[in-house]
Amino acid sequence: MADLFDKFSVFFTADAVYVAGRKFPLGQFTTDILNLDDAVLAGINSRIDDFMSAATLIFTEKADxxxxxxxxxxxxxxxxIFELPLYRELEMDLDTAHHLFPLLFSDQEKWAEALNVDSEGHTMLEDFLNGLEYLPQSLRNLRGQVTGMLELYFEPLARRSADAYASAYAQYFTDVDAAGQGLFGMPPFGQSFPTEVSFVPVMGREEGARPVLAEKLVFSYLTHFLYTEFYRGLIAGNAPRQCQNCGRYFLLTRGYNTCYCNGIAPGETERTCRKVGAHRKEARGRADRSPAQVEYGRVYNRLKQRKNRGKISVDEWNTAVARAMEVLEQAGRGELTDDEVRLRFAEF
Known part of the structure; x- marks a missing residue:
């Protein structure tokens, strides 16, 4: 059965989500939504407003x-909408979507029911229109919540793992729940979304793929899927992270930790943010070094060259490096002036 705007199915496994037979890492669709240009949501808003104005003629003036x-x-x-992340991967029922009102109008009994405000058909149509109208704002809300959580609770993490994410989310959950009840008297904070669940075998499209047991989840709203995918990603050890070079979000997968994405860096034609960022980090590190650290680096390199050329033994190398480190530590404690540091290092 083809997917609809307000009823579509995906398949979850422990570490992936299958959409129309294609396998994606958990958290990838949420990451793509975080990178969505604000102008896209504004454009959807504008087109929805035009559509709703036209639809009003049908329901208020019965203008067939x-x-x-x-x-x-x-x-x-x-x-x-159908170019948004996830929707562009689903096998949509485009024929129904692009002929919805003419198809409804062609069945006069259903059309009359849709216009009758007291009928079940009208309620269903109204729910569809309300969901469509709210979609851009629901995506803005999700982006605001997830980016806030990532920046305030996840970015300070020293480790990137499922356990670390769980601890960070526990703190976020506690803080949001306390703030809501304390300031606004709101009900306890929660993240739950209606869905239909069944367990089925799934076969991926990749070569040599084998059947896997998956949860088939049927959603009626895009953000319900995105929240579910985001949290399942955290459980698996995946999380979006903002690149410290270009500012776009990328997906950190389980057991991996970096501050930079692998996309082409701004102003570059080939080098990625990962390569550019590493060079800049090294350059910043060199620029921030104290005079003692600079002298220690020279001594270390000089001793290393002597060892590599066989002029000193490994034991002599280890002893000399340890002595040089003692000088560096003394300088760090303020026990030596810059001139004294240079004289001490000149002895090596």
């Missing part, structure tokens, strides 16, 4: 002639 014009405006909305 507006059916096709309304559908055209809805199709303009679909053109943007």
């Amino acid at each position: 002639s507006a059916v096709h014009a309304t559908q055209e405006k809805l199709n303009a909305v679909w053109d943007m």
